[in-house]
Amino acid sequence: MSPGASLAVLTLAPLFAGLLSLTTRTKRAMEWLQGALVVVLLVAMGLIVGHVASGDDAVVGHLLRADALAAFMILMLATVGGTGLIYALGYMGEELARGHLEQTRYRFFFFLLNLYLGAMLLATTLDNIALMWIAVEGSTLAAALLVGFERTKAALEAGWKYIILSFIGIALALFGTVLVYYASERVLGVSMEALSWSALRLVAPALDPTTLKLAFVFVLIGYGTKAGVAPMHTWLPDAHAEAPTPMSAMLSGLMLNIALYAVLRLKNIVDQAAGADFTAPIVIGLGLLSIAVSAVFMLIQRDYKRLFAYSSIEHVGIALVGFGVGGPAGVFGGFFHMLNHALAKSTAFYAAGLVLLRHGHKVTERVTGLLRHEPATGGGMLVATIALAGMPPFGLFISEVLIVTAAYQQRPWLAAVLLGLLALAFATLLAQVLPMILGEPHDDGQRVSVPTRRFTTSALIVNIIALGSLGFSMPDFLRELFIPMIALFGADVAVEIP
Amino acid sequence: MTGITPAMVPADLGSQLVNLCSMMLLVTSFAIVAQRRLSACVDLFAVQSVFLAVTAALVAFLTGIHHIYVAAGLTILIKAVIIPLILKRVIERLNVQREVAFVINIPPSLLICGALVILAFSVTEPVASIGFLLTKDSLAIALAIVLIGFFTMIARKKAVTQVVGFLMVENGLFLGAAAAAYGMPLIVELGVFFDVLVAGLIIGIYTHRLQDAFDSVDVSKLTGLKE
Numbered sequence: 001m002s003p004g005a006s007l008a009v010l011t012l013a014p015l016f017a018g019l020l021s022l023t024t025r026t027k028r029a030m031e032w033l034q035g036a037l038v039v040v041l042l043v044a045m046g047l048i049v050g051h052v053a054s055g056d057d058a059v060v061g062h063l064l065r066a067d068a069l070a071a072f073m074i075l076m077l078a079t080v081g082g083t084g085l086i087y088a089l090g091y092m093g094e095e096l097a098r099g100h101l102e103q104t105r106y107r108f109f110f111f112l113l114n115l116y117l118g119a120m121l122l123a124t125t126l127d128n129i130a131l132m133w134i135a136v137e138g139s140t141l142a143a144a145l146l147v148g149f150e151r152t153k154a155a156l157e158a159g160w161k162y163i164i165l166s167f168i169g170i171a172l173a174l175f176g177t178v179l180v181y182y183a184s185e186r187v188l189g190v191s192m193e194a195l196s197w198s199a200l201r202l203v204a205p206a207l208d209p210t211t212l213k214l215a216f217v218f219v220l221i222g223y224g225t226k227a228g229v230a231p232m233h234t235w236l237p238d239a240h241a242e243a244p245t246p247m248s249a250m251l252s253g254l255m256l257n258i259a260l261y262a263v264l265r266l267k268n269i270v271d272q273a274a275g276a277d278f279t280a281p282i283v284i285g286l287g288l289l290s291i292a293v294s295a296v297f298m299l300i301q302r303d304y305k306r307l308f309a310y311s312s313i314e315h316v317g318i319a320l321v322g323f324g325v326g327g328p329a330g331v332f333g334g335f336f337h338m339l340n341h342a343l344a345k346s347t348a349f350y351a352a353g354l355v356l357l358r359h360g361h362k363v364t365e366r367v368t369g370l371l372r373h374e375p376a377t378g379g380g381m382l383v384a385t386i387a388l389a390g391m392p393p394f395g396l397f398i399s400e401v402l403i404v405t406a407a408y409q410q411r412p413w414l415a416a417v418l419l420g421l422l423a424l425a426f427a428t429l430l431a432q433v434l435p436m437i438l439g440e441p442h443d444d445g446q447r448v449s450v451p452t453r454r455f456t457t458s459a460l461i462v463n464i465i466a467l468g469s470l471g472f473s474m475p476d477f478l479r480e481l482f483i484p485m486i487a488l489f490g491a492d493v494a495v496e497i498p
Numbered sequence: 499m500t501g502i503t504p505a506m507v508p509a510d511l512g513s514q515l516v517n518l519c520s521m522m523l524l525v526t527s528f529a530i531v532a533q534r535r536l537s538a539c540v541d542l543f544a545v546q547s548v549f550l551a552v553t554a555a556l557v558a559f560l561t562g563i564h565h566i567y568v569a570a571g572l573t574i575l576i577k578a579v580i581i582p583l584i585l586k587r588v589i590e591r592l593n594v595q596r597e598v599a600f601v602i603n604i605p606p607s608l609l610i611c612g613a614l615v616i617l618a619f620s621v622t623e624p625v626a627s628i629g630f631l632l633t634k635d636s637l638a639i640a641l642a643i644v645l646i647g648f649f650t651m652i653a654r655k656k657a658v659t660q661v662v663g664f665l666m667v668e669n670g671l672f673l674g675a676a677a678a679a680y681g682m683p684l685i686v687e688l689g690v691f692f693d694v695l696v697a698g699l700i701i702g703i704y705t706h707r708l709q710d711a712f713d714s715v716d717v718s719k720l721t722g723l724k725e
Contacts, residue, residue: 133690161723
């Protein structure tokens with residue numbers, strides 16, 4: 001299959017599978033359908049990544065384009081999205097088997113989840129700022145129904161807050177997008193081309209810097225709201241805690257990264273037009289604020305899903321600081337952080353979902369002895385927590401060290417502040433999660449059935465293998481993607497990647 | 499408009515007409531903020547959408563970029579007819595009390611909105627110079643409407659008023675796109691319209707579910723989730 005065809009298949013398969021989901025009659029049929037989708041996604045992703053890693057963009061007309069950055073996002077979306085779908089088969093299948101969910105709602109859940117995944121894949125591959133906005137808005141709409149899916153009072157409240165805040169955010173992002181168009185049509189003319197990322201990047205130095213600066217502020221606040229950047233993060237803990245757990249994993253592991261991706265694409269253009277001195281302080285400031293806010297709120301958290309939600313805000317903040325500081329180490333650190341966080345946080349949520357299925361509540365202190373009681377869940381949560389806390393041998397340790405180093409080279413005080421906040425977040429996360437994992441279990445709960453376990457455990461294992469291997473070695477194809485990605489952000493130094 | 503060609507309209511008259519129409523959008527925004535009755539808010543939103551469509555049609559006529567007519571037509575159909583009808587039915591079915599519930603009262607609300615307009619003009623002032631002569635002030639007006647829409651979402655308690663606020667924001671964005679940048683390409687506009695329509699539907703679904711679960715659409719009662 002040609003790279004262009006793979007790209008088309010990759011973006012259309014989830015939409016197609018979503019529609020087919022509505023027609024499935026049995027649980028078994030749904031499992032085959034979603035399984036087939038995962039295979040298609042992974043194969044198409046492999047072809048695209050292989051092609052882009054060899055130095056060429058994958059293109060479909062003027063519409064879809066996968067450069068190194070998009071291929072990296074596709075890699076993340078297909079991998080975490082794939083394990084997410086497998087996990088969802090187990091989790092929602094268990095809800096169905098227990099009678100908490102009707103067959104029609106079960107079908108509807110997968111319909112929405114596939115649309116959501118498809119919209120995110122489209123958002124990363126569309127070579128057009130406005131069409132990308134439409135795709136991101138599409139993912140927001142699907143997510144809005146998924147957050148409130150369980151229809152409890154808490155879920156509806158979380159869903160309503162999510163809708164209002166993310167619509168405000170996304171509206172600001174559209175205003176920013178209009179401003180970019182306002183600046184670019186002076187140079188490229190009133191045409192589709194004036195909205196194309198690849199064309200914009202080429203003419204960036206000729207664009208009006210004042211307009212782009214203003215556009216960046218709108219886009220950063222707008223997409224930043226979707227990325228859960230403080231102080232626009234208030235919807236995030238509610239949504240992550242109340243959404244069905246497979247969705248929490250995808251919100252945290254994928255959607256935050258898509259929003260960051262949109263900000264980074266524009267930052268790339270603004271930096272060329274107006275110099276990096278404008279965007280860096282804003283991005284670093286919001287990053288630090290996010291880490292500080294999340295560290296404090298993790299300390300007082302009593303709900304384990306909310307705890308992991310706040311931890312996501314922290315990690316988005318760390319990545320932002322990396323991109324703000326810039327340079328090869330900062331940019332590489334930021335991207336490597338995004339990838340490892342997506343893997344680690346989805347693992348954490350997969351485990352948290354199993355705890356929720358077993359105990360039926362989300363109170364941290366009432367859960368103990370996971371490791372003894374349920375080795376797969378406890379082990380998964382332990383590995384994820386160690387990784388999220390930034391301990392070696394995981395990739396998040398490497399990226400955090402790189403970002404702190406890059407920060408120290410530029411502004412030593414920044415490295416000190418960053419390290420202090422990271423230490424606080426590290427301690428609170430471990431102090432909160434370790435008691436859940438260790439000790440004696442004292443509540444038996446309702447055991448999860450074997451068919452469920454088959455799906456959930458395989459999702460956990462795949463994630464843990466990916467997470468663990470990234471900590472020890474960098475695969476060649478990933479190295480081939482990182483080099484052009486870093487070059488995209490203006491770091492002309494050839495980087496030595498571990 | 500038969501017989502009149504864009505060349506027959508002097509440039510400054512054209513730009514004054516566009517400015518007049520965009521100003522009317524701003525005036526209706528203020529009227530919505532000053533409104534006590536829920537159904538009147540919805541009516542005023544429909545009126546605002548008509549002004550938006552007229553502005554877009556003027557820009558299309560004066561510039562000869564014909565696809566903006568499509569956007570104008572869709573605005574009339576969706577925002578001036580379909581969405582107001584849906585909202586009115588929601589108001590009837592939910593039997594919402596007639597009064598709009600306030601977080602901030604009307605007089606201070608109007609003052610704040612006035613300040614937001616000044617803010618919008620000062621924020622966009624440095625970039626206005628690169629704009630087209632025809633629509634020089636529209637970007638500032640568009641931003642002002644967006645900000646007033648946000649304010650309405652924050653300062654009013656009922657879910658329906660928040661929806662009207664959200665739709666005002668969308669109108670502001672459309673004014674920004676249609677006037678200040680002479681319209682986005684057609685496929686983009688269609689996509690945005692589709693999104694707005696689906697967003698409206700989803701908000702409608704949520705309002706129903708909130709009513710069922712909480713027996714109210716007063717979103718100030720949504721306080722279960724907090725630290």
